[in-house]
Structure formats: structure tokens, C-alpha cells
Amino acid sequence: MNRWLLRGGRILGGDPADILIAGDSIAEIGAGLTAAGAEIVDAGGLVVLPGLVDLHTHLREPGREDAETIESGTLAAALGGFTAVHAMANTDPVADTAGVVEQVWLAGHEAGHCDVAPVGAVTVGLAGERLAELGAMADSHARVRVFSDDGRCVADPLLMRRALEYVKAFDGVIAQHAQEPRLTEDAQLNEGEVSARLGLAGWPAAAEESIIARDVLLAGHVGSRVHICHVSTAGSVELIRWAKARGIAVTAEVTPHHLLLTDDLAVSYDPVFKVNPPLRTAADVAALRAGLADGTIDAVATDHAPHPVEAKECEWAAAAPGMIGLQTALSVVALAMVETGLLDWAGVADRMSIRPARIGRLTTHGRPIAVGSPANLTLIDPTARWVVEPSVLVSKSRNTPFLGKELPVRVVHTFLHGTPTVLDGKPA
Numbered sequence: 001m002n003r004w005l006l007r008g009g010r011i012l013g014g015d016p017a018d019i020l021i022a023g024d025s026i027a028e029i030g031a032g033l034t035a036a037g038a039e040i041v042d043a044g045g046l047v048v049l050p051g052l053v054d055l056h057t058h059l060r061e062p063g064r065e066d067a068e069t070i071e072s073g074t075l076a077a078a079l080g081g082f083t084a085v086h087a088m089a090n091t092d093p094v095a096d097t098a099g100v101v102e103q104v105w106l107a108g109h110e111a112g113h114c115d116v117a118p119v120g121a122v123t124v125g126l127a128g129e130r131l132a133e134l135g136a137m138a139d140s141h142a143r144v145r146v147f148s149d150d151g152r153c154v155a156d157p158l159l160m161r162r163a164l165e166y167v168k169a170f171d172g173v174i175a176q177h178a179q180e181p182r183l184t185e186d187a188q189l190n191e192g193e194v195s196a197r198l199g200l201a202g203w204p205a206a207a208e209e210s211i212i213a214r215d216v217l218l219a220g221h222v223g224s225r226v227h228i229c230h231v232s233t234a235g236s237v238e239l240i241r242w243a244k245a246r247g248i249a250v251t252a253e254v255t256p257h258h259l260l261l262t263d264d265l266a267v268s269y270d271p272v273f274k275v276n277p278p279l280r281t282a283a284d285v286a287a288l289r290a291g292l293a294d295g296t297i298d299a300v301a302t303d304h305a306p307h308p309v310e311a312k313e314c315e316w317a318a319a320a321p322g323m324i325g326l327q328t329a330l331s332v333v334a335l336a337m338v339e340t341g342l343l344d345w346a347g348v349a350d351r352m353s354i355r356p357a358r359i360g361r362l363t364t365h366g367r368p369i370a371v372g373s374p375a376n377l378t379l380i381d382p383t384a385r386w387v388v389e390p391s392v393l394v395s396k397s398r399n400t401p402f403l404g405k406e407l408p409v410r411v412v413h414t415f416l417h418g419t420p421t422v423l424d425g426k427p428a
């Protein structure tokens, strides 16, 4: 049997302890463990986290393998410390049938870098007109629990209500890309001082907040779960806080980039900063950080959105929105939340593993680091710094605003069901 002895790592940043992995689970935790025949990993100085879980990854396969493949995207995930990712449905063909979600699940399984949980589309072809076969996707081998038209908003309120009602039967959740389409036609960046100065069409906060207000009311009315993708405004945080206080089953995510970057970066006209929803103001960033710290926002999700060079090396208005984020997520969260004292490592584990796994109903991820738990673990060096060189990025796309920047915290080892996917920062 596969045996690994991780020596002297600090579980969630606590006191040093040894962890013995046997097979796919944690067999022992304690001081001075010995295990004949086990491979030894020196984890001195490293912090041990439960394997990270991403609720929002665009793997682009099938259809846009020039931007990313399931192989390249899940390898980027493992190097970023993730042991599971939810693969968004806006592929070509769209993941709106049991056949497509099973194909994505199987390709993820064969790549073997992390578990892939396919997200099913809410509507056929993401067209926002007819519900997709949600039940068949839930019952399929892929066991879909998260459904989203991400990239597009489920704008029709009656269709949204029906989707919320439908997924109750199998404990599913609708993950809404909250963007009122009529209020954002042609929108290029946050509506405010910067958009006015640049003379570009704005994307008002109200376009996000009006959909969130509507959908938490609908979820409360039908007694179903709704999840809000990539929350980006202070007002959205307030609405979610209000809904949670009323007992509505709403959860929410924020991206690393929305925790750090602001809309004034657009003055460069560099499309690397173009993203949906757009980068907002410093006041929004502060509210997002506070909301994540107090648990109003449940999770960090990368919204890893790879695009080929030609989709980004063009004029701002013609560029595709989105940024890659799997390999930089933990570092950016450390910068925005840990170095500012807003979250400790236990808090990071909660927002990047435990809660996202619970929202996605992944039973073998986000478990406590304890004897008997599945050995999905991420070991990080909290004191290391690294430069985001193109050569370290394994994604097929390069559209990250952090290219060339120095970031804190390195992912050193990642274990997936007891087997290393990353050792010493390299694919195992």
C-alpha cells in the first residue's frame, strides 16, 4: 500500500506534527511517527491545508483546446494546491447533457491531476430559454450538483424559479452569474469615474445587485439553494448579508482578483484587466475583504478564464473578458487576506476548501485533517516568495495580470487521495 510520512508540518498553521498517509487516507497524526517502508517528506516549516477546492474553473474542453485543456488546466490546479475543481459549462458543445458532463468527468479522471466536478448548464445551450436536462446530469456518472449558465446570467425570473425548484430533488444548487443583460449591453468596465474618463460603456453595480436581490428572494420563496458567482460590489455583500440573516440558503464566492485589483488599472487600456464582472473600486475591494473575513462570502473561487493571445492582444473593446488564476489564487489570497490579518490559515482552509467542498457537495474534499479523512492535502511554504514567470505557468494561456510580479507563498506539495500530484513545486 501507498505510504507517505509527512514530517513536522504545521496543520492549519498550528504546532508541528507528523502525518502518516496509508492508501488514500490519513492513518495517523502525532509526534515522532515512524513507518517502515513509507516515503518520507520533510514538511518542516510548511503549513498543511486541506486540498483546495475551486467552485469556478473554465477548463475550455471540449471546444477551445487552444485556450486550455482538461490536462493543462487540472495540472495548473494541482500546482496551485487544488485537489478538486468545478469545471464550468460554457464549453463547445455546452455541458448541458449527461453525455457531455460524463465526458468531462472522465477526461479529468484520466488526467489524474485533481478531481473534476463538472458543472451542468441550467439552460439548453446557455440560451436562457429552456431548462437543460438537470436531473439526467445529476443522476449521471458525473453526479452533477452545481448548475450554472456562467458567462451568461439566467435572466428570465420564471426560468430561474423553475431551475431552483427542480434542483431541490437532488440537493443541487444554481450558481448565478449575476449580470442584468439589458443594463450591461456593450459594457466594458465598472461604471464610475474611470469609465467616464476613458469614455467606455460602464457596467453598473446595480446590474449585479438587482439580480442578486431577485434571486435570493426567489431562493427563499421556493426553499432552495442559490450560489452567487464572483461577487464584486459592496452592495452585493450587503444583500447577501441581509439574505443570510433572514435564513435564506444563499452562498457566495469572490475571486482573488476582485480582492486585490481596482478599476483604475483600466487606464492602461491593457485588456489583461478586462474581466466579468469588472474590477471595481477600492471601497468595493474593502467590502469584499470584510465580507469574506466575516463569512458573508463563503468562498474564494478563481474564475480561471483562459483566453488565447489573439483574444487579449487587441483593443480593449474587442478583447475577451477573463483572467487565469489557478496557480496564483493562494498567493493573491495571502496578499489580500492573510498579510492584512483578515484571515489566518484556518480561515483560508475554510474559505478555499471546506466551504467550497460543502457547497459543491463533494464528500471526499474539504474534510478535517484528521485520522480517517481522505488524504487530500496541500503543503505550502508561507515564507517563500516567487515570481510569476511565463515558464512556471502550465496553463495554455497567459492572461494573468500578475505576470512578472513577485507574490508570497509557494505551493510545495499536493496530495490527491493519498498520492502526490505535486512534489517540491513540480508535477509529481
Ligand SMILES: NC(=O)N[C@@H](CC(=O)O)C(=O)O
Binding pocket: 058, 090, 150, 151, 152, 177, 274, 275, 276, 277, 303, 305, 306, 320, 321, 322, 323
Ligand atoms: N469571467 C470572465 O470574464 N469570463 C468567463 C465567463 C464568466 O465567468 O463570466 C469566461 O468564460 O471567459
Ligand SMILES: [Zn+2]
Binding pocket: 150, 151, 152, 177, 229, 230, 276, 277
Ligand atoms: Zn461569470
Ligand SMILES: [Zn+2]
Binding pocket: 056, 058, 088, 150, 151, 303, 305
Ligand atoms: Zn466564470
